[in-house]
Amino acid sequence: MPLFPNERNVRTTPEGLLWEPSERWVRGLKGDVTVVDSRNPVLVWEPDLPVPGYAFPRAEVRTDLLRPAKNPQPGKHTGSQIFYDLEAGGELVENAAWTFPAADLAGHISFEWFRRRGTGLDHWYEEEEEIFIHPRDPHKRVDAMPSSRHVQVEIAGTVVADTLRPVLLFETGLPTRYYMPREDVRLD
Numbered sequence: 080m081p082l083f084p085n086e087r088n089v090r091t092t093p094e095g096l097l098w099e100p101s102e103r104w105v106r107g108l109k110g111d112v113t114v115v116d117s118r119n120p121v122l123v124w125e126p127d128l129p130v131p132g133y134a135f136p137r138a139e140v141r142t143d144l145l146r147p148a149k150n151p152q153p154g155k156h157t158g159s160q161i162f163y164d165l166e167a168g169g170e171l172v173e174n175a176a177w178t179f180p181a182a183d184l185a186g187h188i189s190f191e192w193f194r195r196r197g198t199g200l201d202h203w204y205e206e207e208e209e210i211f212i213h214p215r216d217p218h219k220r221v222d223a224m225p226s227s228r229h230v231q232v233e234i235a236g237t238v239v240a241d242t243l244r245p246v247l248l249f250e251t252g253l254p255t256r257y258y259m260p261r262e263d264v265r266l267d
Contacts, residue, residue, distance in 0.1 A: 094182055104117070105201070105214075108203075117135045122217065123189065130214070130216065131214050132189055132214065141167075142188075146165075148161075148174050154232070158181070160177070176191070177189055206227075206228070217249065228234060228248050244260050245258060246259075
């Protein structure tokens with residue numbers, strides 16, 4: 080987390096990748112199968128692409144659905160080392176996932192976006208909202224997104240709000256803010 084609201088937490092790898100942790104809850108599906116469910120995604124910018132992609136900790140990926148790629152495509156992604164084919168819902172997707180060689184991103188896996196490249200995962204969600212083509216750039220955004228996160232607010236040990244229906248406000252350079260339905264707040 081940056082120390083100051085306008086400070087970016089972007090890091091650079093020797094391969095020229097830019098990356099930073101994201102606070103969003105991200106899920107990726109192939110058909111009806113959830114392949115990624117991550118509360119710790121990392122945004123990754125490749126040198127010649129204007130928009131970021133996501134990389135996910137291996138523990139938050141259904142690695143049981145991945146196989147070493149039969150026909151890997153070296154050079155398709157900056158320094159990509161290992162490619163994986165994805166087998167989900169009776170369908171095989173070649174080169175659907177890969178790893179980056181950067182030590183900073185060791186243990187992370189990235190995926191293709193169907194609507195961006197014509198192959199890869201079909202549906203992506205940030206919180207409860209479906210997103211298309213690529214992740215939103217957090218440095219140029221104001222997004223209010225419905226979520227199903229469990230949010231509680233306590234004052235002096237007393238729970239004054241408890242919801243599974245918050246709206247999260249993500250705004251460039253500011254901490255995440257949580258808005259709750261009136262019914263889930265103790266107004267007394």
